[in-house]
Amino acid sequence: MQDSHTSETTQKSIEETIVSGILSAKIRPGTRLGENQLAALFGVSRTRVREAMMRLETRGIVHVSPRRGWFVVEPSAEDAIAVYEARRVVEAGLLRGMRVLTDEGSKALDAHLADERNAMAAGDRQRLTYLMGDFHIRIAELSGNAIIVDILRDLTARTILISMLYQSESHAAQSHEGHCRIFEAMRAGDFVRAAALSVEHLDEVEMGLDLTARPDPLSDLRNSLSLPPKTALSAFQQSDPKTTTSKEQ
Amino acid sequence: MQDSHTSETTQKSIEETIVSGILSAKIRPGTRLGENQLAALFGVSRTRVREAMMRLETRGIVHVSPRRGWFVVEPSAEDAIAVYEARRVVEAGLLRGMRVLTDEGSKALDAHLADERNAMAAGDRQRLTYLMGDFHIRIAELSGNAIIVDILRDLTARTILISMLYQSESHAAQSHEGHCRIFEAMRAGDFVRAAALSVEHLDEVEMGLDLTARPDPLSDLRNSLSLPPKTALSAFQQSDPKTTTSKEQ
DNA sequence: TGTGACTATCTTGCATACAAGACAGAAAGC
DNA sequence: GCTTTCTGTCTTGTATGCAAGATAGTCACA
Numbered sequence: 223m224q225d226s227h228t229s230e231t232t233q234k235s236i237e238e239t240i241v242s243g244i245l246s247a248k249i250r251p252g253t254r255l256g257e258n259q260l261a262a263l264f265g266v267s268r269t270r271v272r273e274a275m276m277r278l279e280t281r282g283i284v285h286v287s288p289r290r291g292w293f294v295v296e297p298s299a300e301d302a303i304a305v306y307e308a309r310r311v312v313e314a315g316l317l318r319g320m321r322v323l324t325d326e327g328s329k330a331l332d333a334h335l336a337d338e339r340n341a342m343a344a345g346d347r348q349r350l351t352y353l354m355g356d357f358h359i360r361i362a363e364l365s366g367n368a369i370i371v372d373i374l375r376d377l378t379a380r381t382i383l384i385s386m387l388y389q390s391e392s393h394a395a396q397s398h399e400g401h402c403r404i405f406e407a408m409r410a411g412d413f414v415r416a417a418a419l420s421v422e423h424l425d426e427v428e429m430g431l432d433l434t435a436r437p438d439p440l441s442d443l444r445n446s447l448s449l450p451p452k453t454a455l456s457a458f459q460q461s462d463p464k465t466t467t468s469k470e471q
Numbered sequence: 472m473q474d475s476h477t478s479e480t481t482q483k484s485i486e487e488t489i490v491s492g493i494l495s496a497k498i499r500p501g502t503r504l505g506e507n508q509l510a511a512l513f514g515v516s517r518t519r520v521r522e523a524m525m526r527l528e529t530r531g532i533v534h535v536s537p538r539r540g541w542f543v544v545e546p547s548a549e550d551a552i553a554v555y556e557a558r559r560v561v562e563a564g565l566l567r568g569m570r571v572l573t574d575e576g577s578k579a580l581d582a583h584l585a586d587e588r589n590a591m592a593a594g595d596r597q598r599l600t601y602l603m604g605d606f607h608i609r610i611a612e613l614s615g616n617a618i619i620v621d622i623l624r625d626l627t628a629r630t631i632l633i634s635m636l637y638q639s640e641s642h643a644a645q646s647h648e649g650h651c652r653i654f655e656a657m658r659a660g661d662f663v664r665a666a667a668l669s670v671e672h673l674d675e676v677e678m679g680l681d682l683t684a685r686p687d688p689l690s691d692l693r694n695s696l697s698l699p700p701k702t703a704l705s706a707f708q709q710s711d712p713k714t715t716t717s718k719e720q
Numbered sequence: 721t722g723t724g725a726c727t728a729t730c731t732t733g734c735a736t737a738c739a740a741g742a743c744a745g746a747a748a749g750c
Numbered sequence: 751g752c753t754t755t756c757t758g759t760c761t762t763g764t765a766t767g768c769a770a771g772a773t774a775g776t777c778a779c780a
Contacts, residue, residue: 272522273521273522273525276522276525276526277525277526277528277529279526280526280529280530281529282618304616304617304618305618307568307614307616307618307619308616308618308619308622310564310568311561311564311565311568311616311619312560312561312564313564314564314567314568315559315560315561315562315563315564315565315567316560316564318563318564318567319556319559319560319563319670365556367553367556367557367560368553369531369553369554369556369557369626370556370557370560373557373622377618421568
């Protein structure tokens with residue numbers, strides 16, 4: 223029962239662990255999140271697990287199938303379009319409203335882009351996935367507005383799930399260049415252009431998806447059949463570089 | 472006291488009841504939301520109430536003071552600034568990205584503005600508050616993007632809480648005119664101008680606040696002292712047919 | 721009179737028990 | 751052989767019980 227060798231994990235950590243697992247593409251869409259298994263993993267009772275699941279559900283990251291279980295969302299094609307649209311709205315609105323790029327901000331983005339290059343060179347796909355999403359969160363952080371950061375973080379998590387479902391090949395290099403162009407415009411103080419570039423960038427990524435590829439082939443059926451939950455959970459319990467495929471965006 | 476003739480209320484309704492109570496200014500910031508009281512009101516156990524509270528917490532509408540209770544948030548001056556900024560970002564981004572205003576959209580907004588005028592004429596302040604916030608949600612609904620609608624609904628709820636804290640007098644007429652101008656620009660197909668007007672409008676409203684007025688004078692103390700929870704709860708227990716209908720589509 | 725400590729009560733935090741439903745696999749009937 | 755039904759197991763849904771902390775009121779005492 224309570225062989226909780228694991229944690230001491232405090233309150234938020236179930237939620238945060240799952241989100242960051244998604245952000246780094248260690249947890250795939252459709253992954254089953256059993257209450258009992260999570261409870262055992264984190265050394266708490268189901269109550270706390272359920273609380274975390276409910277929070278994640280309101281953040282659009284998890285959904286529940288009644289009496290069947292909790293699953294990481296598998297966004298439909300329509301969902302995917304809506305998520306990208308929401309990101310365009312928020313990110314363009316953010317950049318366009320930006321007035322200055324501070325020195326620290328510039329340094330932070332510069333360092334981030336260097337990280338992207340390093341991860342590309344090293345072929346570290348999980349880290350690359352994480353960084354490609356994180357770039358946009360970093361920009362939000364420049365605004366100092368925690369509300370926008372939260373919104374974009376959740377949208378980014380969904381974006382990554384989408385790319386795992388619909389993106390066949392990685393376009394990391396292309397994305398990186400998009401990021402560089404946005405940064406250039408920001409550094410030049412041309413935030414209107416940065417906003418336009420951001421929209422373009424998101425369009426590019428969205429266009430790189432094959433939204434017809436997967437009309438969601440009876441996912442309910444898949445969920446109940448294919449998943450060995452042990453595997454799914456261990457995927458983010460300890461990171462396994464090989465088995466988890468990563469897509470950028 | 473425990474006249475739980477109320478409910479049959481299904482799952483979501485605790486959450487929705489509270490949110491719509493805020494949207495129509497029937498629940499004030501700082502209102503205590505006792506788990507036991509809500510459980511009695513809705514005829515369920517504390518478990519379900521807690522779930523609703525957790526969800527509302529992640530939506531930024533409620534917060535918990537450990538072992539003291541749940542309270543409707545009382546946004547600080549900094550929070551207020553952040554909320555308005557987030558709204559400018561989202562709403563401007565939304566309008567600027569909009570391409571067409573459909574006939575139904577035009578009709579819906581037109582009808583809404585008529586509602587605003589009627590409420591002003593009737594002096595129905597609660598309904599007016601609701602409508603003033605709902606205008607922006609209606610615009611989001613035009614986009615057909617549920618994600619953006621949800622984001623703006625929660626931001627609007629917080630906006631209303633902010634106005635209850637920091638806005639001494641109503642500027643309904645001014646707001647209404649702002650809405651009309653935005654609608655005009657939209658109808659003319661000039662969404663860039665609509666976006667600019669929207670930013671202006673939000674600036675105006677924000678400027679109408681007295682953010683120094685209330686440096687949050689020991690809210691913890693206030694919470695525990697002043698509230699007769701009975702009153703606060705009954706404020707949204709009895710539903711007022713006119714003001715609560717307010718459909719979601 | 722004023723101040724400090726103590727206790728009674730009320731609150732949430734968390735775990736657990738049990739109910740209800742869904743699913744998988746075996747058994748039975750055709 | 752194929753289909754149908756039944757049953758055992760596993761899952762979440764919900765309520766409840768108890769612990770821990772916070773608050774308010776009271777009482778003792780200087």
